[in-house]
Each structure stands twice: as structure tokens, then as C-alpha cells.
Amino acid sequence: MLSTDVFRARRERLLARVGGPILLLGNGVRARNLPMNALPFRQDSTFLYFTGCDEPDAAALIEEDGTTLFLPVPPPDDVLWHGPTPSLDDRREALGLDAVLPVERLEDRVGQRAPKTLAVADPARNALGSRLAGRPLAYAREHGDPELVSAVIDLRRPKGPEEIAELRRAARATAAAFNAVMSATHPGTHERALASLFHGVLALHGCVPGYGTILTVHGEVLHSRGHVNPIEGGELLLLDGGGEVDTGYTVDVTRTWPTSGRFDARQRAVYEVVLESQLAAIAAVKPGVRYREVHDTACRVLARWLIDEGLLRCSVDEALQTGAHGVFYPHGTGHHLGLDVHDLENFGDLPSYPPGQGRPSQFGTQNLRLDLPLERDWVVTIEPGIYFVPAILADQSLRESLGDRVDWDKAQDWIGFGGIRIEDDVCVTDMDPEVLTSAIPKSVEAVEALVGSGPTPEERLC
Ligand code: GLY
Ligand code: MN
Ligand code: MN
Numbered sequence: 367m368l369s370t371d372v373f374r375a376r377r378e379r380l381l382a383r384v385g386g387p388i389l390l391l392g393n394g395v396r397a398r399n400l401p402m403n404a405l406p407f408r409q410d411s412t413f414l415y416f417t418g419c420d421e422p423d424a425a426a427l428i429e430e431d432g433t434t435l436f437l438p439v440p441p442p443d444d445v446l447w448h449g450p451t452p453s454l455d456d457r458r459e460a461l462g463l464d465a466v467l468p469v470e471r472l473e474d475r476v477g478q479r480a481p482k483t484l485a486v487a488d489p490a491r492n493a494l495g496s497r498l499a500g501r502p503l504a505y506a507r508e509h510g511d512p513e514l515v516s517a518v519i520d521l522r523r524p525k526g527p528e529e530i531a532e533l534r535r536a537a538r539a540t541a542a543a544f545n546a547v548m549s550a551t552h553p554g555t556h557e558r559a560l561a562s563l564f565h566g567v568l569a570l571h572g573c574v575p576g577y578g579t580i581l582t583v584h585g586e587v588l589h590s591r592g593h594v595n596p597i598e599g600g601e602l603l604l605l606d607g608g609g610e611v612d613t614g615y616t617v618d619v620t621r622t623w624p625t626s627g628r629f630d631a632r633q634r635a636v637y638e639v640v641l642e643s644q645l646a647a648i649a650a651v652k653p654g655v656r657y658r659e660v661h662d663t664a665c666r667v668l669a670r671w672l673i674d675e676g677l678l679r680c681s682v683d684e685a686l687q688t689g690a691h692g693v694f695y696p697h698g699t700g701h702h703l704g705l706d707v708h709d710l711e712n713f714g715d716l717p718s719y720p721p722g723q724g725r726p727s728q729f730g731t732q733n734l735r736l737d738l739p740l741e742r743d744w745v746v747t748i749e750p751g752i753y754f755v756p757a758i759l760a761d762q763s764l765r766e767s768l769g770d771r772v773d774w775d776k777a778q779d780w781i782g783f784g785g786i787r788i789e790d791d792v793c794v795t796d797m798d799p800e801v802l803t804s805a806i807p808k809s810v811e812a813v814e815a816l817v818g819s820g821p822t823p824e825e826r827l828c
Pocket of ligand 2: 618700701747749789
């Protein structure tokens with residue numbers, strides 16, 4: 367629990383920037399199938415940032431003379447099904463707000479004042495927000511009042527000490543979960559068993575997964591969903607997962623390891639170059655350095671290896687100019703992190719690109735999610751990788767545009783290798799960057815010592 371003073375100070379900074387009235391809407395409960403069978407609820411991150419309130423269907427009206435929270439009052443028989451709800455007054459005190467009123471009073475209080483507001487993920491709430499604010503709102507498209515959007519981005523982008531502390535807490539839980547899964551990896555187990563163990567250890571530490579856990583022997587599928595494959599031995603396992611603590615902060619970590627406990631020669635060579643590229647990119651993280659430069663630092667190391675291996679037939683500079691390395695590294699090096707795994711990405715590229723500058727059009731680089739000069743206290747991920755993706759290697763238009771710069775025949779020999787990504791979360795400081803997730807093993811020696819060193823997930827869980 368963060369102190370109520372933290373949230374009050376954030377609201378004051380917001381008011382000082384844009385003035386009131388500001389209407390913030392939280393998310394509502396959405397049905398999984400029946401209304402009584404709901405999807406897991408997650409509060410809107412901006413709402414959480416300014417109020418600390420994680421209740422569904424809440425709204426906050428922030429004004430110069432105080433903040434009023436509006437909450438649904440449950441019907442009298444709700445106590446039978448869901449137990450007692452604290453009174454509005456108790457919640458006012460717990461959250462350090464000026465007033466808490468039943469949600470039925472919201473429209474009246476807003477009146478005709480057309481407050482500044484923002485879109486959230488829940489379309490039903492955006493319909494309400496659009497009506498009250500008199501402007502269309504749609505998540506990730508019509509973000510809301512531009513002045514408010516820009517103030518929220520400026521406030522949420524640098525992380526305060528209390529936020530870094532929450533990210534460190536999430537990192538500790540996530541380290542325990544990675545350690546458990548790495549030590550429990552044995553041939554004969556299954557992705558779903560390892561995913562259960564990962565989620566179980568996060569839960570023991572009071573965390574939920576901050577996003578859909580990627581745990582797969584098909585690391586070349588960048589955001590693979592589902593955990594359907596047996597672990598046979600000999601393959602690489604990629605785990606991209608992070609714990610979210612009760613205040614909403616999540617980490618975003620990837621490790622890749624050999625399911626038999628030892629990298630074979632090819633796996634080891636690729637692992638070592640991805641690690642070298644990641645360490646070089648982390649070392650480049652400094653205030654004032656454009657994130658594109660961090661990305662290019664990672665790309666240069668990967669391109670050098672791809673050339674030495676004969677997969678690229680051009681210079682490093684030519685690879686970076688033409689995007690040839692993107693055939694094997696088709697995503698960006700990272701993004702903002704905080705209350706959301708891709709923090710602030712609901713505002714599109716506004717938090718991550720200079721005004722008016724769109725994404726590059728080049729294959730691979732178009733997936734670079736961030737290209738601004740870094741600032742102190744921003745938290746970003748650094749996550750290079752190498753992948754052998756059959757669909758990319760078969761892509762006719764890429765073959766034509768990149769021509770002989772890629773040895774397409776040689777690349778075919780690597781199909782089935784999968785992919786390797788190594789991802790850590792890094793806080794920008796005036797000195798060396800702080801790697802918040804550094805406790806999770808990543809050197810070849812540390813990974814090989816840990817993998818398979820403990821009981822299987824079945825022995826641990828069943
Ligand atoms: N976990 C998704 C990502 O790394 O961006
Ligand atoms: Mn990431
Ligand atoms: Mn990730």
C-alpha cells in the first residue's frame with residue numbers, strides 16, 4: 367500500500383498542470399460469459415496512479431477544492447453473496463480523499479462543465495465518459511483531452527522512489543518464480559506444468575502475472591499464447607513473464623534456457639551473442655541518449671555475429687541501413703515499464719516518440735516502441751533476441767528487397783532452432799543504470815547450474 371500523501375501530491379501536480387475539473391474513470395467489471403462470471407478485474411493504470419482505488423466502476427472528479435470519488439453502492443442483498451463492503455466514509459479515509467459519493471451523484475456533480483477526461487480500456491465506461499465530457503473517447507485511438515494526456519504522460523513517465531521500490535518488490539517475486547521454473551525444467555515435463563509453477567510462486571509472493579505469460583519451446587513466436595507443448599529435451603525454453611504487485615506495478619523479464627540443462631554448441635553461440643548485445647545496450651542507457659541509439663547498439667552486436675556466421679552478407683553499417691538484421695531480430699529493444707507492461711502504450715506512440723514523428727517504416731525497426739532521449743528515472747526494458755521465424759524466412763517481398771544481403775539458403779538450416787531473448791528492466795540514473803531484475807540468472811554458467819537442479823514441477827505441485 368502506498369501512502370495516501372503520494373496520491374494527493376500526484377493529483378496536485380496534475381491540477382497545477384491542467385486545472386480542473388478533471389474526470390478520471392476507472393474500468394468496470396466485464397462478463398466472461400454471464401454477468402455473474404466476470405473476467406479478472408484490473409483497474410485503469412492512470413486511475414490507479416492518481417487515486418490508488420482499485421474498485422470497479424469508480425470515477426474521480428479532481429477539482430481545485432478537492433477530489434471526490436464516486437463508487438457504486440451494492441444492493442442490500444450483496445452482503446449475502448460477497449460479504450460486507452466498507453462504508454463510503456471508511457473508503458474516503460483509507461484513500462485520503464476529500465469526499466466519496468454514490469456513483470448515481472456523478473452526472474449531477476459534473477453538470478454541464480465538460481471536464482477534461484481520458485479513455486480507458488472498458489468501452490462501456492468510455493460511453494459514459496464521452497457523454498459527460500462531450501467528446502468521443504476510444505481506448506488507444508481517441509485518448510481524451512490532449513492537454514490532460516500530455517500531463518499524464520509527463521507525470522507517469524519518470525518513476526518516483528516509491529514506484530521504483532514497488533518495481534523492486536515485483537522483481538523479487540519474479541526472481542523467485544524464475545528460479546523455481548528454471549530449477550524444475552526437466553525433459554518429460556510440460557509447458558503447462560512449468561507455467562503453473564511460475565504462476566503459483568508469483569501467487570505465493572502476493573503477485574498476479576502482469577501480462578499473459580509467454581512460456582514456450584517456440585521462442586520464435588514472439589508473443590506465443592498457450593502452454594501446449596511437452597518438454598522433450600534438447601530444445602530451448604523461453605519464459606517471458608513478470609509479477610504484478612498489489613499496487614499494480616509489474617516487471618517484464620525474459621530468460622531462455624536449454625531444457626536438458628546444457629546449451630549445445632549452436633544454442634550457446636546464439637545465447638552468448640544475445641547476452642553480449644543485451645549487456646552492450648544496458649551499458650548505453652544514460653540520460654540524454656536516444657533510445658534508438660540503445661537499440662542500434664544492440665543491433666550492431668547481433669549484426670556482427672550474423673555476418674560472422676554467414677547469415678548476412680553485408681557490412682554491419684549496411685545491415686543497419688537496410689534492416690537486413692531485422693530478418694533475425696524483428697522487434698525493438700524495449701519500451702517503458704511501470705503500472706503497465708508496455709507502460710502508457712494506451713496513448714499510442716505519444717509517450718515514446720517525438721511529437722509528429724511516426725515509427726520508422728523499415729521491417730523490424732517499425733516495431734521499435736520507443737525513440738526519445740532517455741531521462742533520469744525512466745524505467746525501460748532491454749530485450750534483444752535472435753529468432754529463426756519460418757514465415758519471415760519465406761517472405762517473398764523481404765527476399766526481394768534484401769536480396770543477397772541475407773543468405774536465405776543458409777538461414778533455412780536454422781529453422782527449428784526457435785528463438786532466444788534476454789530481457790531485463792532498467793532504471794535510468796545519472797550513473798550506471800540500475801538493473802532492477804538483475805537477480806535472475808543469465809550468464810551461461812549460472813543458467814546451466816540452475817536448470818534442472820531441483821524437483822520437477824509435478825513433484826513440487828502434485
Ligand atoms: N512481454 C512483452 C514484451 O516483452 O514486450
Ligand atoms: Mn518487454
Ligand atoms: Mn517481455
